[in-house]
Amino acid sequence: MSGDVHLRDLRYFVAVVDAGSFTSAAAALFVSQPALSKQVRALETRLGVRLLDRGPGGLTLTAEGEALLPHARRLVTDWARARDDVRRAGTAPTLVVGMQTTVGRDLTRRLLAATRERGHRLQVRLISWSDPSAGLADGTTDVAFVWLPLVAGDLEARVLLREPRRVALPADHPLAARPTLAPADLADEPFVALPRSAGPLREFWLGGVARSIAVEADTAEGAIEAVASGSGVALIAEGNARLLARPDVVCVPVPDLAPCELAVAWRRGDDRDLVRAAVDALLPS
Template sequence: MDVHGRDLRYFVAVADLLNFTAAAEALYISQPALSKQIRKLESQLGAALFVRDTRSVTLTPVGAALLPEARRVIGAWETAEAAVESAKAAQRAVLSIGISTSPGRGILPAVRSRFATAFPDAKPVLRQVGWDDPTAGLADGSADVAFVWLPLAEDERYRWLVVATEPRLVALPETHPLATRDSIAFTDLLDEPFLALPPSAGVLRDYWLALDERAGHPPVIGAEVSSTEETYEALVNGDGVVLVATGNAPLIAHDGVVTRPVTGLSPCELALAWRHDDHRRLVRGYVEACASATGHLRRS
C-alpha cells in the first residue's frame, strides 16, 4: 500500500471540519477533487473513513482509528522537511574563519578542498583579526571558527583541535651578538628586551614571553607589536628579540632578521578553535575537514 502524504492531509482536514466544502476551501482545492481523493484513499485502505449524508459527515470507526496515526505521520514528515531545509540552509551559509596570522603550513588549501566537497554551497570567508584578540574573533562572535595559538583565556568557553606542534625559535637582528650561534639557550635570553603582544592578549602575551620558563625572572619589554609587519620593523630597529613558531619564521626572517633554535623551551601549539556551545553542522563540518587535512584527532 502506497498512501500519499497529501491524501492523509486531505483526510485530516475533513476529519477536523467534518464538512467537505469547508475542508476544500481550507485546502484551496475544489470540493469534487477533495471527494475524489478521499474515495481513492478509502479504496486503498479497503474501508470507508466517513459516513456521509445530506446533512452531516462523521468518522467511521476506521476513520477514528486512522486519525491520530495520520496526524503523527504528517507531523513526522513536517519535522523531516524542517530538518532538510535546515541542512540545506547550513550548506548555503557563510562560515567566518578568524585568523590573526595566516596559519600557513598548507593547512587552508587542504581544509578548503575537503570542506567544499562536504558543503559545496557553503561560503568560507577568512577574517583577519588583530593580535589584541587572541581568540581571533571567537570571543565576540565575529568568527565561527578560528586558527589560534594556545593557550586560550577562558578555555572553558572553547573547544579546539591542535593542527600543528612545533618548536619556538627566537628571531633577532642579524647583527645581534647571539645571532652567530647555531642555537641559543633560553637562559641566555632572560635579560634581553623582548617584543610583546598587546596586554589585551592576556595569557598568550605571557606565553610568547615564556613566563613559565623564566623561573620568576621578569621579562624586559622592548616594544609592543600587533602585527607581523610591526614585529619585523621592531626587530630591524633593534627594539628587542621575539619568540616565533617554526612555521611562522619565514614571515619575518628576511632582510636583516634571522631565527635560531632555542633550548629550554616547550613547543608551541597551533589550533583550530570554536565555541563550546556551537553545534552547527557547518562548524562541525569544518572541524572534521581540518582533522582530515591535518591528520589530527579532536583534542578538546
C-alpha cells in the same frame, strides 16, 4: 551626554552586570580586567552618568544603570540577530575563519577544499593579538586558528600541530650567528611583547619569565618589523619563522623552551554543519 556610544561598550556593560564582577566578565569576554573597566568608564563618560556602584559588597546598578540595561540587552541581541541574518542572506553558508597571521602549513588549503566540497564559502579575517580568541568571543568568526594557551571561556579547541620556538633577532645582533640559544642567553634582551589584553598568551611568548619590554605589537608582522628595527627580540613559532622570513631578521632555535601549539577553536555548543566540517577537515587523520 556627548557622542554616540559603541555597541562593544554596551556588550561589556551587559556582561559585567550578568557576571556580577569585572573579573568574571573579563574572563568571559577574553579581555583584561583593566581594559574592561576602562571601557565601562568610557561608556559612563559618554552618557554623563554613573551606571554601576563599586562598593565593598560588590557591584550594584545605579538608577541610571537600571534604566539602560534593558535597552542595552535589546541592542546587543538585535545586532547579533542582524549579523546572523546578513550571513544567511547569501546563496551559500559562509564560514568566517579568524587568524592572527598567515597560517600556511597546508591548513588553509585543506579548509578551503572542505568548504567548497560542501557548497560553503570561506571568508578569512585577520585579527590583531589584542583579541586572543581571534574573533570567536564577539561572534565575528566561526572558527579560528589560535595559539595555546587558550584564554578561558566558552571555547573548544583541538591541537593541530606542535612546533619548536625560535627567537627572532636583528641580522646584525651579536647572538644571531649562534646555531642555538638557551633561555638564559635572552635574560637581558629587551622583548617585543603581545598586548596585555592577550593575557596568558602574552606570557607564553615571553618565555614565561619576567622580561624587559621594549615595545608591544598587535600583529606578527608588526613584531617582526620591530625586531628588524632593533627595538627588541621576539619568540616565534618555527613555521612562522619561515612564513615571515626576511633578510634583516634571523630566527635562532631555542630548544630548551617547550614547543608551541597551534589549534583550531570554535564556540562551545556550535554544532552547525559548516563548523563541524571545518574542524574535521583540519584534524590530523
